[in-house]
Amino acid sequence: xxxxxxxxxxxxxxxxxxxxxxxxxxxxxxxxxxxxxxxxxxxxxxxxxxxxxxxxxxxxxxxxxxxxxxxxxxxxxxxxxxxxxxxxxxxxxxxxxxxxxxxxxxxxxxxxxxxxxxxxxxxxxxxxxxxxxxxxxxxxxxxxxxxxxxxxxxxx
Amino acid sequence: xxxxxxxxxxxxxxxxxxxxxxxxxxxxxxxxxxxxxxxxxxxxxxxxxxxxxxxxxxxxxxxxxxxxxxxxxxxxxxxxxxxxxxxxxxxxxxxxxxxxxxxxxxxxxxxxxxxxxxxxxxxxxxxxxxxxxxxxxxxxxxxxxxxxxxxxxxxxxxxxxxxxxxxxxxxxxxxxxxxxxxxxxxxxxxxxxxxxxxxxxxxxxxxxxxxxxxxxxxxxxxxxxxxxxxxxxxxxxxxxxxxxxxxxxxxxxxxxxxxxxxxxxxxxxxxxxxxxxxxxxxxxxxxxxxxxxxxxxxxxxxxxxxxxxxxxxxxxxxxxxxxxxxxxxxxxxxxxxxxxxxxxxxxxxxxxxxxxxxxxxxxxxxxxxxxxxxxxxxxxxxxxxxxxxxxxxxxxxxxxxxxxxxxxxxxxxxxxxxxxxxxxxxxxxxxxxxxxxxxxxxxxxxxxxxxxxxxxxxxxxxxxxxxxxxxxxxxxxxxxxxxxxxxxxxxxxxxxxxxxxxxxxxxxxxxxxxxxxxxxxxxxxxxxxxxxxxxxxxxxxxxxxxxxxxxxxxxxxxxxxxxxxxxxxxxxxxxxxxxxxxxxxxxxxxxxxxxxxxxxxxxxxxxxxxxxxxxxxxxxxxxxxxxxxxxxxxxxxxxxxxxxxxxxxxxxxxxxxxxxxxxxxxxxxxxxxxxxxxxxxxxxxxxxxxxxxxxxxxxxxxxxxxxxxxxxxxxxxxxxxxxxxxxxxxxxxxxx
Numbered sequence: 001x002x003x004x005x006x007x008x009x010x011x012x013x014x015x016x017x018x019x020x021x022x023x024x025x026x027x028x029x030x031x032x033x034x035x036x037x038x039x040x041x042x043x044x045x046x047x048x049x050x051x052x053x054x055x056x057x058x059x060x061x062x063x064x065x066x067x068x069x070x071x072x073x074x075x076x077x078x079x080x081x082x083x084x085x086x087x088x089x090x091x092x093x094x095x096x097x098x099x100x101x102x103x104x105x106x107x108x109x110x111x112x113x114x115x116x117x118x119x120x121x122x123x124x125x126x127x128x129x130x131x132x133x134x135x136x137x138x139x140x141x142x143x144x145x146x147x148x149x150x151x152x153x154x155x156x
Numbered sequence: 157x158x159x160x161x162x163x164x165x166x167x168x169x170x171x172x173x174x175x176x177x178x179x180x181x182x183x184x185x186x187x188x189x190x191x192x193x194x195x196x197x198x199x200x201x202x203x204x205x206x207x208x209x210x211x212x213x214x215x216x217x218x219x220x221x222x223x224x225x226x227x228x229x230x231x232x233x234x235x236x237x238x239x240x241x242x243x244x245x246x247x248x249x250x251x252x253x254x255x256x257x258x259x260x261x262x263x264x265x266x267x268x269x270x271x272x273x274x275x276x277x278x279x280x281x282x283x284x285x286x287x288x289x290x291x292x293x294x295x296x297x298x299x300x301x302x303x304x305x306x307x308x309x310x311x312x313x314x315x316x317x318x319x320x321x322x323x324x325x326x327x328x329x330x331x332x333x334x335x336x337x338x339x340x341x342x343x344x345x346x347x348x349x350x351x352x353x354x355x356x357x358x359x360x361x362x363x364x365x366x367x368x369x370x371x372x373x374x375x376x377x378x379x380x381x382x383x384x385x386x387x388x389x390x391x392x393x394x395x396x397x398x399x400x401x402x403x404x405x406x407x408x409x410x411x412x413x414x415x416x417x418x419x420x421x422x423x424x425x426x427x428x429x430x431x432x433x434x435x436x437x438x439x440x441x442x443x444x445x446x447x448x449x450x451x452x453x454x455x456x457x458x459x460x461x462x463x464x465x466x467x468x469x470x471x472x473x474x475x476x477x478x479x480x481x482x483x484x485x486x487x488x489x490x491x492x493x494x495x496x497x498x499x500x501x502x503x504x505x506x507x508x509x510x511x512x513x514x515x516x517x518x519x520x521x522x523x524x525x526x527x528x529x530x531x532x533x534x535x536x537x538x539x540x541x542x543x544x545x546x547x548x549x550x551x552x553x554x555x556x557x558x559x560x561x562x563x564x565x566x567x568x569x570x571x572x573x574x575x576x577x578x579x580x581x582x583x584x585x586x587x588x589x590x591x592x593x594x595x596x597x598x599x600x601x602x603x604x605x606x607x608x609x610x611x612x613x614x615x616x617x618x619x620x621x622x623x624x625x626x627x628x629x630x631x632x633x634x635x636x637x638x639x640x641x642x643x644x645x646x647x648x649x650x651x652x653x654x655x656x657x658x659x660x661x662x663x664x665x666x667x668x669x670x671x672x673x674x675x676x677x678x679x680x681x682x683x684x685x686x687x688x689x690x691x692x693x694x695x696x697x698x699x700x701x702x703x704x705x706x707x708x709x710x711x712x713x714x715x716x717x718x719x720x721x722x723x724x725x726x727x728x729x730x731x732x733x734x735x736x737x738x739x740x741x742x743x744x745x746x747x748x749x750x751x752x753x754x755x756x757x758x759x760x761x762x763x764x765x766x767x768x769x770x771x772x773x774x775x776x777x778x779x780x781x782x783x784x785x786x787x788x789x790x791x792x793x794x795x796x797x798x799x800x801x802x803x804x805x806x807x808x809x810x811x812x813x814x815x816x817x818x819x820x821x822x823x824x825x826x827x828x829x830x831x832x833x834x835x836x837x838x839x840x841x842x843x844x845x846x847x848x849x850x851x852x853x854x855x856x857x858x859x860x861x862x863x864x865x866x867x868x869x870x871x872x873x874x875x876x877x878x879x880x881x882x883x884x885x886x887x888x889x890x891x892x
Contacts, residue, residue: 027392090367096235096509097235132800138795
């Protein structure tokens with residue numbers, strides 16, 4: 001039995017501890033917001049937070065989550081209130097949308113560490129996330145905008 | 157039922173192939189449904205009976221007593237924005253409160269057939285052009301009947317009422333009623349005989365930048381893609397497919413696979429061997445342990461290197477003539493200067509971020525399917541055949557598509573047919589999931605192409621002759637679309653963008669060889685234009701250089717008879733400051749391409765490092781796609797098309813060696829990433845013409861504009877894709 005905290009709630013799963021966290025989330029726990037894209041940590045579609053750090057859940061055995069905090073896109077905010085979600089709507093970022101959970105989870109870790117990232121810093125932090133629809137220019141704009149929204153909230 | 161006459165005061169150019177009947181009525185759960193019935197027989201009574209039966213699901217819009225407005229999309233949403241643009245069209249006439257508008261995917265039914273293609277499908281950048289009238293009609297009908305319901309309720313003339321944001325007003329008596337409150341009464345009324353649509357000048361929503369309706373669900377994990385569907389008792393399968401196209405299973409040993417906890421069964425299916433398990437991970441582990449002996453069949457020696465050599469040889473011989481203007485051979489013979497060049501592009505995988513998948517619940521008398529498909533009619537027919545059920549017993553629930561790019565409109569319905577085959581042996585609801593490796597090795601590629609050109613220039617450096625020989629597999633051949641796509645041996649998709657070039661060249665010939673190769677090929681975002689957009693426009697640049705002409709000015713000159721493309725080209729050049737000085741080492745390239753009835757011109761700024769590494773700094777894109785429904789969608793599709801095209805130009809190729817696909821995942825089939833993504837500016841040419849395609853036309857010109865920018869930067873010509881830095885090393889500005 002593996003126990004961890006998922007989006008603030010305790011969960012326990014009875015699976016082979018070598019099973020990637022991605023498939024535990026998707027198939028065992030029904031949390032399908034985290035996506036499968038490559039299975040080799042190459043595309044970032046499966047990005048989640050483990051104790052606040054971005055990890056590729058497709059190559060992380062669930063045993064790594066034992067006793068730790070996992071956050072998925074479903075746990076990012078209630079009612080789309082995260083500055084990234086507000087900015088993603090404002091900038092009309094998603095096309096097919098499949099990679100966007102991973103994009104946002106990567107961006108969230110960037111913004112937690114860097115209140116006002118430059119284009120270069122965004123490019124570096126987001127380089128592991130592929131978008132086949134080509135929403136990169138909008139992702140860049142939306143991260144800048146999210147940083148602004150977060151800044152306004154801090155002031156306000 | 158009432159036959160309704162549509163009075164179209166706009167100048168829409170739309171093909172509506174059949175008589176249509178508008179229909180209104182009550183929804184099973186209450187509220188108003190507006191639907192369209194397409195009669196298939198001439199017997200009116202039979203029609204009526206058939207219609208009554210199917211009526212409840214044949215809606216295009218449902219207005220609920222709770223004020224909900226649900227638009228039913230006949231087209232699949234794969235990122236191209238049609239859920240939003242179709243809703244905008246419908247609501248332009250309905251005039252409901254936009255905040256109430258939601259979208260659902262249509263079930264499979266003839267009423268949702270593509271107005272031009274006559275099948276339920278999404279592709280060819282045709283959703284907006286083909287639905288431009290129908291969705292507005294549906295909105296107009298709903299509004300008319302809701303107003304009528306209000307007028308009857310208040311005993312006033314409908315003409316005295318007005319509508320605003322889902323509320324009907326009778327100003328003279330200060331009365332108002334919401335659509336929701338009128339829906340049940342409206343459902344009892346007969347559809348009007350005439351519906352008058354607004355003219356473009358009267359539009360209040362169409363043409364305004366509008367945020368996508370599907371964004372919220374795509375950023376909080378609630379959007380449902382096919383891979384997210386879960387049914388009670390469902391199993392998951394992965395399939396071991398032959399390592400060579402056309403291979404067959406000889407025998408397999410499942411003993412080790414069956415030892416994996418969670419693996420329920422290992423069964424042969426027509427496409428290979430299915431490992432069926434309680435979830436993806438055990439299924440995948442089981443497949444890793446599976447031992448299969450394959451009969452590799454006739455394609456075990458295929459090699460892309462050899463194919464390219466053969467293509468180049470073939471191109472030296474004349475092919476079937478797709479277009480001939482004037483007397484090109486005489487003109488070439490008499491030219492002051494002739495130049496030739498050859499271009500190669502590889503097989504390409506669509507590589508949607510959501511790997512293919514399909515959920516099937518097969519019962520004795522029904523087959524229910526959940527998948528992200530672009531081709532409901534074909535998939536339904538294929539599933540029915542495999543299941544041994546009539547077409548009507550198969551239903552497809554179209555989910556969101558995590559990218560399509562053509563792959564999910566498979567002419568053989570490969571991923572759906574296979575999933576139904578797996579369901580037959582799984583004896584439980586089953587989800588078949590493809591891995592990235594399965595996706596990249598699974599075929600149905602954009603064909604590889606070889607393009608051979610010769611051009612003749614007069615003494616003034618103007619092109620007077622142009623010949624273009626194309627070698628590549630036919631996409632339409634052997635599909636149900638062959639009679640539509642192939643005429644006199646010429647596959648229209650092979651020569652599109654080449655046989656119909658817009659430049660005024662007095663002597664021109666385009667001919668085609670269509671070799672048969674055992675690699676399945678398919679339409680891939682922009683189809684044939686994905687090679688002609690590169691080859692034609694890159695060679696055009698060579699012609700301009702050979703004649704001592706500025707590549708922009710020569711294009712302008714030869715587009716004198718094409719006002720729309722000329723204006724598009726001029727807009728792109730102006731916005732890109734064509735001719736202005738660039739930083740040292742940066743080059744500027746330009747290209748135009750006409751595809752899916754839209755005009756696109758792009759200017760790329762790029763530099764080449766000493767190691768041959770290419771950096772794309774900026775792309776300026778101008779597009780004339782007729783009247784714009786949602787400018788945000790047009791911009792997004794141009795941006796996405798450019799990045800898709802840059803990935804093809806700079807990054808990826810599918811190659812075969814010993815019949816085996818050499819690529820397997822993103823490490824050897826790379827995609828453009830954010831740090832390689834240029835700034836992109838999109839400018840829309842104002843137009844009152846009917847809407848034309850936007851999903852694909854952004855792709856074709858970018859590879860050539862980049863190739864031309866690379867030449868400007870370092871003097872090296874790019875004649876094969878993807879661009880290899882090794883080909884560009886040693887470029888010094890000396891033009892070669």
